[in-house]
Amino acid sequence: MIVIAVCVFGFVSYKKLPLTLMPDISYPSLTIRTEYPGTAPQEVETQISQPLEQQLAIISNLERISSISRAEQSDIVMEFAWDTNMSEVSQEIREKLDRVRMPDEATRPLILRYDPTLDPIMRIGLTSPTLPLDELRIFVEDILQRDLEGEEGIAAVKVKGGLEEEYQVNIDEHKLVSLNLDIQQVNTKLTQNNVNVPGGQLNEGETRYMIRTLNEFQSIEDISNIAIARKGDVDIRLRDFATVEKSHQEKEVITRVTGVESIEVEIYKEANANIVEVARVVRNRLFGLPEQIKYVKEQADKESKKAEKVAEKLDDEKKDNAKGGKNPAQIRRNHLRLTDFIQYKMPEGTTLEVLTDQSLFIKASIDEVK
Numbered sequence: 001m002i003v004i005a006v007c008v009f010g011f012v013s014y015k016k017l018p019l020t021l022m023p024d025i026s027y028p029s030l031t032i033r034t035e036y037p038g039t040a041p042q043e044v045e046t047q048i049s050q051p052l053e054q055q056l057a058i059i060s061n062l063e064r065i066s067s068i069s070r071a072e073q074s075d076i077v078m079e080f081a082w083d084t085n086m087s088e089v090s091q092e093i094r095e096k097l098d099r100v101r102m103p104d105e106a107t108r109p110l111i112l113r114y115d116p117t118l119d120p121i122m123r124i125g126l127t128s129p130t131l132p133l134d135e136l137r138i139f140v141e142d143i144l145q146r147d148l149e150g151e152e153g154i155a156a157v158k159v160k161g162g163l164e165e166e167y168q169v170n171i172d173e174h175k176l177v178s179l180n181l182d183i184q185q186v187n188t189k190l191t192q193n194n195v196n197v198p199g200g201q202l203n204e205g206e207t208r209y210m211i212r213t214l215n216e217f218q219s220i221e222d223i224s225n226i227a228i229a230r231k232g233d234v235d236i237r238l239r240d241f242a243t244v245e246k247s248h249q250e251k252e253v254i255t256r257v258t259g260v261e262s263i264e265v266e267i268y269k270e271a272n273a274n275i276v277e278v279a280r281v282v283r284n285r286l287f288g289l290p291e292q293i294k295y296v297k298e299q300a301d302k303e304s305k306k307a308e309k310v311a312e313k314l315d316d317e318k319k320d321n322a323k324g325g326k327n328p329a330q331i332r333r334n335h336l337r338l339t340d341f342i343q344y345k346m347p348e349g350t351t352l353e354v355l356t357d358q359s360l361f362i363k364a365s366i367d368e369v370k
Contacts, residue, residue, distance in 0.1 A: 019276045019366070021121075021358045028080040030093065031112040032056070035073050037105060045069035047103055052076055055096045059089065086113070120158075120266035121275050122282055123355040125257040130349045133261065134248060137162035139350075140263050144342050148265075151281050153273035160264040161255035163248040167223065175241035181229060186238070189228050193217075220244045257353060264355070279359035286352060288341035295338040 034048050049067040053076060057065055064079040080089060090111055097109050126144075128136050140159050148157045171186065199211035217223050224239040238244070255264040269278045288296065343352055 018272070019274050019359075019362050021275060021362055026086065027114055028082055028084050028086060029114060030078045030080075030086070030090065031114070032076040032078070032093070032097070032109050033073065033112055034102070034109045035107040036103065037072050039072055039105075041069045041071055044072070044074050048074040048106060049076060051100050051102075052097070052109070055100050056093060059092055059096065061089065118268070119358075120356075121269050121358045122267040122279060124265040124267070124286070125255065125262045125353045125355045126265070126346075126350060127257050127260045127262040127353075128347065128350040129260075131347050132163075133161075133263070134163040134165060136347075136350065137164065137263055139347060140265060143345055144265060147285055147342055148267065148282060151278075151285060153270055153278040153281060154267060155270045155273075156268040158266045158268070160253045160266065161261070162263045163251070166247050166249045167217075167220065167244060168247045169223070169238070169242050169244050171242040179229070179231075179236055179241060181236070181241070186228055186242075189226055189238075190223075193226050220246065257351075257355070276359045276362055279357055283354070284341070286342050286354075288343060292338050292341055292344075296344060 032052060034052070036044050036048055039047075045067070049069045052074070053065060053067055056062075056076065056078065059078070061081045061084040062078060063081055066077050068075040068077070078093075080086070093111060102109075126136060126140060131139075137159065140162075145157045145159055148154055169186070169190070171183070176182070176186075193215060194217050196216055197213040199213055202209040202211055223244045224237070224242075226238045227235040228238055229236045255262050267278075267282055269275060287293070346352060
């Protein structure tokens with residue numbers, strides 16, 4: 001009985017063991033990041049990196065300090081001994097940073113800690129030879145990202161690359177000056193007119209209504225028709241001295257899959273989630289369950305047959321339904337259930353590929369142990 005009890009409890013405990021790539025550790029290193037807009041690397045080094053290094057070099061238990069000065073940004077990497085209390089060190093660093101006199105334009109230094117568990121467990125790439133990058137990104141954000149974020153164990157889904165939609169207001173400087181206006185007035189009006197404002201509550205008997213003012217822009221015409229100022233009895237609208245056009249934000253990240261520009265999706269798990277299980281859920285949502293894959297393949301085979309055979313089969317199905325078979329509503333629900341995965345919803349020609357997957361290495365390691 002004791003041996004059986006040990007085996008039972010051992011098997012139950014084994015099934016509940018978490019599977020993760022890295023142990024729950026925290027590296028004894030910190031990065032001090034400071035942004036200094038509009039400056040070259042040399043000014044960042046002399047005005048930011050060097051003064052901070054001199055002040056931080058005397059921190060206790062510090063083993064190595066180095067700095068990286070880029071355009072508009074300074075990173076100081078500090079490495080400590082493994083038995084260092086990082087909470088105490090962080091507090092000591094904050095005290096040292098307060099003593100350094102920084103340029104007025106520089107932002108407040110941020111203390112960043114690297115945690116290996118914060119790396120994405122999966123990276124997914126999407127490419128399309130026919131679909132523009134802006135439309136592909138909209139599909140990813142509206143369909144793929146929303147579908148995956150609702151799954152258990154997934155903490156966040158981040159989208160990179162592609163083109164992000166933006167509306168640009170191009171102002172004619174000469175017209176602006178002739179109307180005695182300035183850029184700040186335009187910015188203020190655009191900000192004030194593109195917001196939904198709560199309006200309180202309205203009680204009617206036992207019913208309570210929540211009131212809000214809907215004032216967000218719905219089209220380019222809405223933006224162009226904004227009244228910026230009033231001269232006499234005439235409103236000066238944005239269209240009188242500017243044009244509004246749909247464009248894209250400046251690219252900060254470019255991702256490519258086999259040389260083709262793509263959209264990259266990074267998937268992050270929750271703190272206590274099982275990486276292997278989360279990866280399995282993601283793959284099922286992306287490519288479908290075996291039952292769904294089989295159903296879609298059968299549907300594709302049916303479509304490739306001759307129209308006559310398809311018509312005959314539909315007639316047979318109608319006869320079966322009339323004899324008490326599946327009703328059309330049931331057939332439709334079954335079809336929706338079996339096609340409810342992302343690859344089936346993708347635009348024609350779009351390719352979906354898993355670029356990295358931490359669970360593969362974990363499963364291979366466990367199989368090797370077995």
